[in-house]
Amino acid sequence: xxxxxxxxxxxxxxxxxxVVSGLARALTSLxxxxxxxxxxxxxxxxxxxxxxxxxxQAFPHLLGSVVDSDLVLLPAGCYCLYPMFEGARLTTPxxxxxxxxxxxxxxxxxxxxxxxxxxxxxxRLGVGxxxxxxxxxxxxxxxxxxxxxxxxxxxxxxxxxxFGSGNRLIRALQxxxxxxxxxxxxxxxxxxxxxxxxxxxxxxxxxxxEISEPAGGVAHSAxxxxxxxxxxxxxxxxxxxxxxxxxxxxxxxxxxxxxx
Amino acid sequence: MQAQVRGILQEHSGLGxxxxxxxxxxxxxxxxxxxxxxxxxxxxLESTFGFEFPESKLRHATxxxxxxxxxxxxxxxxxxxx
Numbered sequence: 001x002x003x004x005x006x007x008x009x010x011x012x013x014x015x016x017x018x019v020v021s022g023l024a025r026a027l028t029s030l031x032x033x034x035x036x037x038x039x040x041x042x043x044x045x046x047x048x049x050x051x052x053x054x055x056x057q058a059f060p061h062l063l064g065s066v067v068d069s070d071l072v073l074l075p076a077g078c079y080c081l082y083p084m085f086e087g088a089r090l091t092t093p094x095x096x097x098x099x100x101x102x103x104x105x106x107x108x109x110x111x112x113x114x115x116x117x118x119x120x121x122x123x124r125l126g127v128g129x130x131x132x133x134x135x136x137x138x139x140x141x142x143x144x145x146x147x148x149x150x151x152x153x154x155x156x157x158x159x160x161x162x163f164g165s166g167n168r169l170i171r172a173l174q175x176x177x178x179x180x181x182x183x184x185x186x187x188x189x190x191x192x193x194x195x196x197x198x199x200x201x202x203x204x205x206x207x208x209x210e211i212s213e214p215a216g217g218v219a220h221s222a223x224x225x226x227x228x229x230x231x232x233x234x235x236x237x238x239x240x241x242x243x244x245x246x247x248x249x250x251x252x253x254x255x256x257x258x259x260x
Numbered sequence: 261m262q263a264q265v266r267g268i269l270q271e272h273s274g275l276g277x278x279x280x281x282x283x284x285x286x287x288x289x290x291x292x293x294x295x296x297x298x299x300x301x302x303x304x305l306e307s308t309f310g311f312e313f314p315e316s317k318l319r320h321a322t323x324x325x326x327x328x329x330x331x332x333x334x335x336x337x338x339x340x341x342x
Contacts, residue, residue, distance in 0.1 A: 054296065166299045172318035173295050 001229070008106055008115035010229070019232040019243050020118070022254030024099070027120045027226060030145055032138065034095040035122060041080050043101040044071040049083055052208055058162050058170075062104040073103035077121040078205075078223045085125060086209040090219055093126030093134075111188035111233065118228040125206070127213045128220035132200045135222040139181055139198040142224060146183065146195070149250055150238050151231075153183040153195065187233040195230045199223050264308060265329050272300040284327040289320070298323050305329065311336045 001010035012020065028038075047065070050056055050072050056063055064073035074080070077100030085094065098121045106113050124134045139155065146153050158180045159171040174180055179202070182194035199222060206212070206219035213219045239246040243256050251257065262284070270279040273288060274297040282291070293301075301323060306312055313322070313336070322332050 166303050168315075169299050169302050169313070169318050169323075170295055172315065173298070173320060176320055 001233075006115070007109045008113060010114065010116075015241065015243055016232055016236070018256060019235060019254065020228045022243075022256050023226075023228055023231055024120065025255050026145075026253055028097070030141065031097050031122060032095060032134075032141075034093065034124075035097050036095060038097045039077075039080065039099070041074055041077055041098060041100040043074055043103065045074045045079055046070060047072045049079055050075070053079060053082070053205060055079070058167065059104075059160070061163050062106070062161070064103045064105055074100060075102055075104055076100065076225065077102070077119055078123045078221075078225075081123050081125075082205045082209045082211070082221070085211045085219075087211070089212045089214070089216070090125060091214055093124060093130065095122065095124050097122055110193075111191040112193040112227075112230045114229055117230075119225050120228065121223050121225040123221060123223045125211060125219050125221050127215070127217070128202065131220040131222040135181075135198045135200050135224065138224045139183065139196075142196050142198075142226070143183055146185070149235060149253060150247065151185045151195070151234050153185045156182050156184050156194075158182040158194070158197070185230075185234040186237055187230050188237055193230050193234075194227070195234055196224065196226045199225075261330055261333060262326065265305075265326055265333065268301060268304045268308060269326065269329075272304050273297050279326075282326070284330070285325050287324055288326075289324055293323070301329075305333060309333050309337050 001016055002013055003010060044066060047070050050063065055075060059075070062075060066072060077098035081096055081098060100119050100121060102119055103116050106115050122138060124131055143153055143155065157175055157178050159174040160180060162170045179200050181198045183196040184192050185195045187193045201221045203218040203220050205221050211219040239250060243251065266279050269275065270277060273279060273293045275288065275291055275293055278291070302313060317332055322328055
């Protein structure tokens with residue numbers, strides 16, 4: 001990645017971008033059989049949606065606004081999804097794949113902690129306990145897949161960086177209920193970051209957008225998100241800067257057959 | 261203390277007046293208290309009783325009923341449950 005004057009904002013050079021493209025192709029095949037729609041987001045989202053889900057209160061320190069507009073910078077892909085199902089009564093669980101360009105006002109310049117980054121997210125809407133089971137299943141599959149790519153990951157119970165001292169209760173409850181599990185890998189010398197994150201949101205978004213499951217209860221949701229730049233950094237740290245010299249299995253998995 | 265805890269819950273738990281009619285063992289989460297509302301309950305308890313919840317008390321169980329909240333407040337203020 002090529003640094004720019006802005007901390008945490010990078011340009012992608014050829015090799016790095018080839019790896020990201022390879023990851024995008026490979027992640028498409030990693031999607032569960034249930035994935036229906038595939039969506040690509042713009043880098044912005046209506047401020048009204050972000051306010052309805054409470055992101056502006058939970059994470060005001062991370063949110064980026066577009067001045068003089070009704071838009072904010074998209075902090076995660078799945079926020080685009082829930083309004084699509086507003087008021088719906090699901091007849092079957094919904095699984096959607098989302099490619100998103102995201103922004104978070106991170107205050108650290110450590111390796112892999114970008115402010116502008118891309119993610120692939122798989123999101124499930126459905127019955128509560130099944131969403132948690134789905135999250136855990138997809139995390140297991142993801143961890144095996146990362147292992148085949150040569151990345152050793154550690155599954156860690158985590159919490160989102162909720163703002164403010166009052167939110168220390170939310171952070172603790174999130175960990176106690178194991179709502180967030182991160183797959184952590186080495187992305188640079190001595191630097192470990194989450195390269196994937198599995199989240200069980202319970203009824204949080206289903207309640208806001210009045211989405212119900214087949215039996216009539218509030219739909220629950222879960223997601224599994226992969227950070228493209230962090231995955232590419234982890235792979236380059238593991239296998240070297242030249243993707244065309246990586247092990248055959250890894251190149252095959254990423255379809256890195258043609259020199260860029 | 262129970263009247264104070266009920267007052268705080270009535271105002272901040274999102275459950276409203278029903279708080280005055282429930283038993284002390286009824287589960288507040290099952291009644292529909294959200295985690296966002298529980299933060300407001302926690303802050304109000306801290307400011308009313310003059311303590312700060314330690315990390316060890318930031319648990320689902322602590323905020324699960326009027327009884328569990330009173331027990332925790334009693335322990336943290338070293339005053340008997342009344």
